[in-house]
Amino acid sequence: MLIGITGGSGAGKTEFIKRLRQNFVEQDLALISADNYYLPRDQLKKDQNGVVNFDLPDTIDHHGFITDLKKLKGNELVRRKEYTFNNEKANAKEIIIHPAKVYIVEGLFILHEPEVRRLLDLIILIDASDIKKISRRILRDQAERNYPLDDVLYRYNHHVAPAFDKFIVPYLEYVDLIVNNNHNFDKALDVMARFIRSICQENA
Secondary structure, three states, X not given: OEEEEEOOOOOOHHHHHHHHHOOOOOOOEEEEEHHHHEOOHHHOOEOOOOOEOOOOXXXXXXXXXXXXXXXXXXXXXXXXXXXXXXXXXXXXXXEEEOOOOEEEEEOOOOOOOHHHHHHOOEEEEEEXXXXXXXXXXXHHHHHHOOOOHHHHHHHHHHHHHHHHXXXXXXXXXXXXXXXXXXXXXXXXXXXXXXXXXHHHHHOO
């Protein structure tokens, strides 16, 4: 089973997935993230002010992503080099996704791409208010990517927010479950863990 998880930047996708995976061994629940399918930085488009825009569908190698999703559907092992975004000094590790009973498919554009949508058995949207998302984005980008505040706000207003409106909102009809994460997602996390556990038991 492939469970798609999407949502605007700062909604809490990463933390939700992290905590969900803590409930399972890798043979039961594995993760494939579209973040590792970004094209090389020099191939990405820049906006009118020369800032690289990561929040466009054509920044992703969708062919490679879809190919690997099909491999997982067929119980094949997937290998992918980690994408390290703006940290050129980071040593990108090889990510190996072993066959599992359930896979989480995480990405901003999984609703926008029709073939990806068709491969997903369940789609979850993690949602939060704009003020929550932008505050979380500021904390993350300053801590993990060393972006100054002005840069974080610029990217959010010119790239992140428009991407949510254009590449997620029009496809909400395909979402099976919306998780409100303005405060916490504990109840939804418990429900999802129970559901995945039942799938794993059925396929034991």
